[in-house]
Amino acid sequence: MSTPLTLIGLGPMGQAMVAKFLANGHPTTVWNRTASRADGVVALGATRAATVREAVDASKLIVLSLTDYAAMYDILDGQSIAGKTIVNLSSDTPAQTLKAAAWAAERGAELLAGGVMVPAPLVGEEGAYVFYSGPRAVFDEHRDTLAVIGRPDHLGEDHSLAQLFYLAQLDYFLTTLGGLLHSFALVRSAGVPFAKFAPYLKDNADSMSMYLEETVRNLEEGEYPGDLANIVMMGATADHVVGASEASGVDDELPKAIQSLYRRGIAAGRGHENWTALYEVIKPAG
Ligand code: NDP
CATH class of the missing domain: 3.40.50.720 (NAD(P)-binding Rossmann-like Domain)
Structure with a gap:
């Protein structure tokens, strides 16, 4: 039985x-x-x-x-x-x-x-x-x-590991869902039907796993080479997302949090490193 x-x-x-x-x-x-x-x-x-x-x-x-x-x-x-x-x-x-x-x-x-x-x-x-x-x-x-x-x-x-993995997954999940709704709000502010934008957002979502390998390599090595998507360039885009949100009346707290990460990455002298160097801003100090 x-x-x-x-x-x-x-x-x-x-x-x-x-x-x-x-x-x-x-x-x-x-x-x-x-x-x-x-x-x-x-x-x-x-x-x-x-x-x-x-x-x-x-x-x-x-x-x-x-x-x-x-x-x-x-x-x-x-x-x-x-x-x-x-x-x-x-x-x-x-x-x-x-x-x-x-x-x-x-x-x-x-x-x-x-x-x-x-x-x-x-x-x-x-x-x-x-x-x-x-x-x-x-x-x-x-x-x-x-x-x-x-x-x-x-x-x-260690009893805490399952919860840690679970929450780390939910951390990514909740942040991504927030971003997803924010994107929809931005296009909708211009009167665009949600369904018209959805296929493009799907394409974006489907491509996310592509970044994992490079991210893990950079984090493991503690080196963030790459000038295709450096922090200065990505940070300028983060500024533009905040600007577009403010101009359209869409809530700007989420993009401002992302903008803050990029600004702090630049302030830390990492502007010309790959965006993965933001990890140095995020991780515990010391
Ligand atoms: P619910 O909130 O619907 O159910 C929670 C259960 O906890 C209910 O049976 C409720 O009893 C009971 N409960 C809460 N507080 C007390 C209390 N003080 N004393 C006695 N019983 C209590 O949650 P879900 O079923 O959705 O989720 C359960 C767990 O699984 C949560 O921790 C959630 O984070 C996790 N989880 C949920 C997912 C989801 O998609 N829903 C996905 C993955 C994980 P009562 O019916 O009397 O209120």
């Missing part, structure tokens, strides 16, 4: 995970603060726990899909969790993840921290993956079960 598990937290992500666990034959017990949110997955075959205690007692493997780590304490503080493996797939800071690992250890439980890298409709679908960090042996024990919701990638024993 496939490993039974308990899943606590039935937002869109938790519900999608339960559906996949059930479809793969894992007996799944569920609990959610707002009980009605369990109705859909119970109809699919999940067992509804009436209390947190019942949910924790039902399985050794407890998967959490909550808004943050504070929700885990709200739910599990005061409950005996000795001998349990808690896989927390909720978002938070790396520091909170480390604190939670100590909290679990004090109570005789193991914590695996995770970060799911796809939205709910893609959970368990082709290309889905999930970062994990924490004890390797615990990960190995549950790897096959966890594979149901996406390819499990174990990053290391």
Whole structure:
């Protein structure tokens, strides 16, 4: 029989995970603060726990899909969790993840921290993956079960790593989504239909991965050669984006943040280095 598990937290992500666990034959017990949110997955075959205690007692493997780590304490503080493996797939800071690992250890439980890298409709679908960090042996024990919701990638024993990778991915994602909407606002300010600009933006988005190889090489070597796209030239363009935003009444906070990076790169004497030298402005000092 496939490993039974308990899943606590039935937002869109938790519900999608339960559906996949059930479809793969894992007996799944569920609990959610707002009980009605369990109705859909119970109809699919999940067992509804009436209390947190019942949910924790039902399985050794407890998967959490909550808004943050504070929700885990709200739910599990005061409950005996000795001998349990808690896989927390909720978002938070790396520091909170480390604190939670100590909290679990004090109570005789193991914590695996995770970060799911796809939205709910893609959970368990082709290309889905999930970062994990924490004890390797615990990960190995549950790897096959966890594979149901996406390819499990174990990053290391340090509990904070999964959250760090997750947030670094979200850092890029959120910044890019902000840029995407800003671009649309700029063209729309001239009355251009969104759909007319969309194919060009798609072309731009599709080409982003092309910059990765050169970026990694420059960052690894700490050298930023290249005069095709240096900081002075790119910075002038950043000024123009701010100017166009101001002139059209489009919010300028996002392009101003980018403009600031380029200005500080120039002030640091890096104007004639490749744009990748902005890393020196961004990274921690010292
Ligand atoms: P939701 O915010 O919809 O669901 C969060 C769950 O946490 C709900 O079950 C909610 O209960 C519960 N919860 C929150 N606070 C408390 C609390 N204090 N006590 C008890 N229960 C609490 O989130 P999602 O399902 O969208 O996401 C879950 C996690 O997955 C988040 O950390 C999110 O960042 C991450 N994630 C989300 C993605 C997405 O596309 N949605 C993609 C990748 C990761 P209740 O129903 O009672 O409110």
